[in-house]
Amino acid sequence: MNNLMRRVLIGTGAALLSLTVAFPSLAEMITVTDIAGRSVDVKKGVERVILGEGRMMYTVAVLDREKPFQRIIGWKDDLIKYDPDAFRKFEALDKDATSKIINFGSPYAGDFSVENAIANKADLVMLDLGSYFKADESGVIGNLEKAGIPVLFIDYRINPTENTVPSLQLMGRVFDRGDEAQEFVDFYIQQMRKVTLPVSQIPSDERPLVFLENAPGWDKEFCCNTYGPYNFGRLVDQAGGINWGSQRFSTYQGEASLEALITSDPDIIIGTGANWAEDRPEVSSVLLGYEASAESVDKRLKALSERNGFKELKAVKDKRFHSVYHQFYNSPYHFVALQAMAKWIHPDEFSDLDPDATFVELHERFLPFGTSGQFWASLK
Secondary structure, X not given: OOHHHHXXXXXXXXXXXXXXXXXXXXXXXXXXXXXXXXXXXXXXXXXXXXXXOHHHHHHHHHHOOOOOOOOEEEEOOHHHHHOHHXXXXXXXXXXXXXXXXXXXXXXXXXXXXXXXXXXXXXXXXXXXXXXXXXXXXXXXXXXXXXXXXXEEEEOOOOOHHHHHHHHHHHHHHHOOXXXXXXXXXXXXXXXHHHHHHHHOOOOHHHOOEEEEEOOOOOOOOOOOEEEOOOOHHHHHHHOOOEEOHHHOOOOOEEEOOHHHHHHHOOOEEEEEEOOOOOOOOOOOOOOOEOOOOHHHHHHHHHHHHOOOOOOOOHHHHOOOEEEEEHHHHHOOOHHHHHHHHHHHHOOOOOOOOOHHHHHHHHHHHHOOOOOOOEOEEEOO
């Protein structure tokens, strides 16, 4: 081999080495089916994720327990507005990381910037199934896909008892956290079955009528928003009750007049509550969450029971008037709400069930922070 050929080969090898360093091997791509039934190609082990809702952090924390913000570059600020107690728990883990998360606005209201997602090199946008048609009609899905940014739909809200497991497994695949996802899925199924299996043996004529009030006190003058056969309404049915709204609506939720409530006179009333007072100071809701105090919870729950028309209801007189953490409605932790409801609806059958212990175990095994505050309550 002459010197010229040797120099060419050496130079070629150096150039290839340089290219290898400059351009590492392409990331592994996988094809997944999201909860909207869409086939999507996405990078396995995504690194730069935008959350269509900040409350998706409830699930992200289960998968990335050590560093829940390591791949989150943007979100909608609903976690900060509607569950500030939880946000502060997350913020305490890494204040620097949370301060850098961009508020991308709502992907469903037209104020979501695709250009901003491109500029920040997002490799995945995760959206809520309940807003699929809004996201499609607004052009967000198509514009992101044209830009090469995949979109995945998950669901912990509309049909949580059906879609929580596949949503967790989907997130586990694209986050490359399959083992962590499956560990939580196993726990989820175990905790759900503690209620659903015994309830399957309870005859229909032994199931009390339950009225669910969605966010009582959000609007002091209004009664009432309630749930149809989805979300909390589905949980009531699975906890062995008859959901008032399921008998009247086929939709996710609907309105109930005070007159209709008085006429039905349900056996049990369960309202939802969370710390909305920071964003909406005028609310009279029960401010459940990680910073809730027992004194405040009891006082506010009693005030709700004393609203016009409520004081004479059977559920209030019998002290079967309760409140449960609203954010369970959009979270894979809703098995805790199911267990609390089961004890309210069938106290004798579920006397040994301990949702408090379940909640503690959830945090100890799967979350990066501990429990505090109060997440459900009964009228005293």
